[in-house]
Amino acid sequence: MERNDLPSAKDITFYQQNGYWLSPKLFDDKELEVFRNHHAAVVAGQYETKRPPLNREPDAGDVSRLVQINNAYWTDATIARLVLHPTIGKIAARLAGVKGIRLWHDQLLYKPPQSGKAGNIGWHQDRGYWLWLDNENALTAWVALDDVDEENGCMEVVPGSHRWGLLGEDHFYQQDIEQQTKRIEEKTGQPFKTQPCVLPAGCVSFHHCLTVHGSRANVSDRPRISIAIHLIPDGTRYKADAVSEDHTNNTLRQPNDGDTYAGPYFPVLFREDDPNANIWMSVKS
Template sequence: MRPISDLLPDEEDIAFYRANGHWIAPMILSDGELEEAREHHARVIAGIYGTVRAPWNRNIEPGQPIDHIVKIDNSYWADTIMARLALNPVVGAMAARLAGAKAIRLWHDQLLYKPPKSGEAGHVGWHQDFGYWQCADPPELLTAWIALDDVNEENGCMKVVPGSHKWGLVPEGNFFDPNLKGLEEKITASTGRSFETASCLLPAGSLSFHHCMTLHGSGPNLSAGPRRSLVVHLMPDGTRYRAGTPGEGHMNVRLLSGKDGDPFAGPYFPVLFREGMRSNPWEVG
């Protein structure tokens, strides 16, 4: 594994992220960590929780046949290995540099499993994450998408629309609409912009980042193996609650239990990285 300081985005990477709204990061997991993460990913899907707490939400009950994309929110509550991954300070440091923030907090995680030979049921419709997060201000949140398998065109890698983080909010976006072509047509018609995509091709153990306004989605898994990932949604420290938006139903509004203008802080929004914090791994011993 390279020294941690070598993994962080340099000035060119930061400029790329700010211009395009995404960035492919290097490998952060060793083979052993990857194996352990896969095993615990499977446990959470199977409903075998290593803590006293279930995830916030899951779209498929344990033991049910997995015939569509599995999405489990705040899996880190239920499993300490998932927690270690979701709260990885190196991921936090990468995010801090990309976002130009002094500290990064967890917004929430999302464990994803795209089943083998998924067909349309494995699709993720084109969307911007901020469409669901309008309760947060400013819209500078970002996502670390950590690959637990090699991710490629065959198994339905995530695709992003470079530059779309500068388009403003596109209301047609919908994670849950599998009709990618139909969504693309609606989005092109409403924005008047051409829809070019870039594929986030990742070796297992590496990750990509995308800005919360970047349009993204993915197609079917045509391969015989699963496409497994842990998606870690992050925010710059100081991100505040904006009351009365279409994002009012988001779980984090309830977890904050605050009033308009309060920062999303406290135990439900742990800090992954803070500049100068003693526990940043490359500053200790």
């Protein structure tokens, strides 16, 4: 379904200055319930397509700590409809100031209730993992499938940190985020002030690939249910000489320096000059 909740010129300026933007509600409660049911099935290891994800941690069914499943959209047609949604692509294109958007990979996330430190996601910049991309315009759409707030460990961003350059602090699984905070303050000489991305269900936060972000424990009795959709501008190329942190994206390199990221691993969400470029919306759940 096409929607008109696109960022205004003011919203785009906000994204350019702060490195993030929070959308209005893009998905209604009925759709969200369907998405949550499919999210739960994937977490439980029930893959309706019979195709496993790119990787996952921990094993299927273990929800005792943060669950992270990469390319969950391979496993489930409904999750694919969400991940490849053209409205998300269109918003991302507007914010990034590009004409087309492709999927880099998705990351389905489940943070258990009362997670303790095991629910922390260390401060990091996505770009640190993605140095093979030949531009710094990649961004992430983070979809709240249920209400997300400080109690259940919402994502926090550091406004303006996309202008700090690469910090070399890429520790998704770092649980001691207080220690990290001190280190980053020393490195940047600036106070480390985060903005919690409090999102009602169905809203989406977008962040630039250099924006520092992470999240704290879930201290509530509700799980935090979401999916992060990592996106690249159409036409992004592979830079072979880059050395990135070890990450799932290591497996998504291209064979030769200068190759464009394209083809079925990097499907189009939106292309300004070709409304039919997104073939995934025909996928039925």
